[in-house]
Amino acid sequence: MASDRKTLLLTGASGGLGRAIIPVLHNAGFHLVLQANTRVDELRNFVQERHFENVSVIRHSLANAEEVKAFAELVGEEIDVLVANAGISLSAAAHKVRTDDWQKTLDINLSVPFYLAQSLFAGMRKRNFGRIIFISSVVANTLVRGTAAYAASKAGLQGLARALAADWAPFGITVNCIAPGYMQAGMISDIPPEILPQFTEKSVQKRLGPPEEIGHAVVYLASQESSFMTGQTLHINGGIF
Numbered sequence: 001m002a003s004d005r006k007t008l009l010l011t012g013a014s015g016g017l018g019r020a021i022i023p024v025l026h027n028a029g030f031h032l033v034l035q036a037n038t039r040v041d042e043l044r045n046f047v048q049e050r051h052f053e054n055v056s057v058i059r060h061s062l063a064n065a066e067e068v069k070a071f072a073e074l075v076g077e078e079i080d081v082l083v084a085n086a087g088i089s090l091s092a093a094a095h096k097v098r099t100d101d102w103q104k105t106l107d108i109n110l111s112v113p114f115y116l117a118q119s120l121f122a123g124m125r126k127r128n129f130g131r132i133i134f135i136s137s138v139v140a141n142t143l144v145r146g147t148a149a150y151a152a153s154k155a156g157l158q159g160l161a162r163a164l165a166a167d168w169a170p171f172g173i174t175v176n177c178i179a180p181g182y183m184q185a186g187m188i189s190d191i192p193p194e195i196l197p198q199f200t201e202k203s204v205q206k207r208l209g210p211p212e213e214i215g216h217a218v219v220y221l222a223s224q225e226s227s228f229m230t231g232q233t234l235h236i237n238g239g240i241f
Contacts, residue, residue, distance in 0.1 A: 005054075006131075007031045008222060009079045011062060011116070012086030014039040016185035017135070017211050019046060024215025026052050030222070033075055035086070037061045062086060063108060068115040077123025081131040081222040084113035087153075094148040102149045109153035114160055117175070121168065130173035131222045134161055135214075138181040138237045142202075154179070158233050165231030174230035176221050178214060181237025185211040203238030 008025060012018045013034035025032055031054040036043050040059045047055050060071045087109045090101045117132050124130025139147050140154035157177055164175040182188050182199040188208065191199065200206055217234050220226055235241075 004224075005029060005031055006080040006222065007033060007078050008081040008083060009033045009035065009075065009116075009120075010083045010085055011035045011113075013057070014043040015085070016188075017180065017183060017214060018085050019043065020183075020185040020211035021215030021218060022046070022052075022055075023050065024212050024219065026050075026055065028219045028222075030054075030081070032056065033058065033079065035060055035062065035071070062112050062116070064112070065115050068112055068119055072116070072119035077120070077126065079120050079123060080127070080129060081133070082116060082120055083133045083135065083218055083222075084116055084157075085135040086112070087135070089147075089150045091146045091150075092148075093146055097148055105149035106153050106156070109150070110156040110160070113157060117164060121171075121173070124173050125168075125171040128172040130168070130171070131226075132161075132164065132173065132175040133218055133221050134158075134175075134177045136177040136179040136233060138179055138235070138240050140179060141235070142240055161233070162231040169230060174221070174226065176226075176230060177233040178217050178221070179233050179235050179237065180211075180214050181209055181235075181240050183209045183211045183214065202240050204240075205238040207238065209236060209238055 008030040010018055014036035034057045037060060044057050047057060061067050062071060088105060090105055113134050134157040136157045137154040139151045140158060161175045161177045200208060213236055217236060
């Protein structure tokens with residue numbers, strides 16, 4: 001599935017999952033715009049060490065509508081594919097979640113992806129082509145303690161994808177989600193080894209997933225071959241339901 005040199009924006013590119021899928025996206029032929037606000041030098045080294053071409057790394061915070069607007073002006077209207085991957089997770093029992101933590105989680109995980117999609121809409125509409133991919137989570141569709149804010153934000157992305165898919169279908173834009181399970185990258189890296197089996201046992205395959213498979217799913221959803229798929233969520237989780 002050739003990208004025809006489409007320009008793909010990946011947010012949260014310096015995180016474990018973001019970094020893991022960069023080689024897959026590069027090999028698919030995309031011009032990559034990689035956004036990060038932390039570990040940016042590590043990300044640049046990662047790209048340079050692999051001699052990747054047609055890759056831009058941009059240090060920019062995306063925490064609110066104003067920052068998204070400034071970032072959108074910086075990247076312009078040339079983005080064909082948005083992969084909204086950046087996110088945070090704050091673990092706490094529901095009755096202990098602080099108001100500011102709740103709001104911060106929803107702002108970064110749900111509101112910012114919406115603002116980004118909204119900001120990039122004009123360019124996609126002009127070209128009559130756009131692919132918007134939100135990275136959701138298995139936590140949005142299963143029962144996990146201590147994830148009230150995170151689960152709500154990631155479930156919200158799935159609802160948002162359906163709403164945007166309906167609104168923007170006339171303009172050649174598809175909007176979908178990918179809901180990764182417990183992968184060998186990303187937030188699972190913070191789990192102490194002694195409790196890791198609690199997560200691998202949730203999968204019928206009894207293992208963590210290779211993060212590269214998320215990259216291959218992105219390539220499919222970003223392609224012309226997925227033109228009839230919109231408003232959907234791809235569950236890549238080893239059979240956790």
